[in-house]
Amino acid sequence: MPLLYRINDKSAVVGVIGLGYVGLPLLATFHKAGFATLGFDVDPAKIADLSAGRNYLKHLGEELTRDLLTGPMV
Numbered sequence: 001m002p003l004l005y006r007i008n009d010k011s012a013v014v015g016v017i018g019l020g021y022v023g024l025p026l027l028a029t030f031h032k033a034g035f036a037t038l039g040f041d042v043d044p045a046k047i048a049d050l051s052a053g054r055n056y057l058k059h060l061g062e063e064l065t066r067d068l069l070t071g072p073m074v
Contacts, residue, residue: 010034019046024057028064037068 006012014030016023019041031037041047049056055065 012036013038015040017041019043019050021057024064025060028060028068031068039068 001011003012010033013036014027015038016027016030017040019027019039023039023041027037027039039050046056050065050068053062053066053069055062057064
């Protein structure tokens with residue numbers, strides 16, 4: 001299936017490498033748009049926080065990470 005078709009019907013999976021100040025909001029934006037998302041980071045503390053719905057980037061608000069635990073997942 002061509003990539004453009006998968007983007008248009010939101011069946012594409014979006015991966016973001018590095019979940020810091022740029023990566024986490026980028027991941028959240030794609031997730032909010034209805035795409036299944038995968039986030040990768042080498043910091044196990046970040047992964048643990050995200051899995052628990054905690055946001056380590058406090059200025060973005062706690063709801064950002066809680067929202068990532070809902071909706072389309074891979």
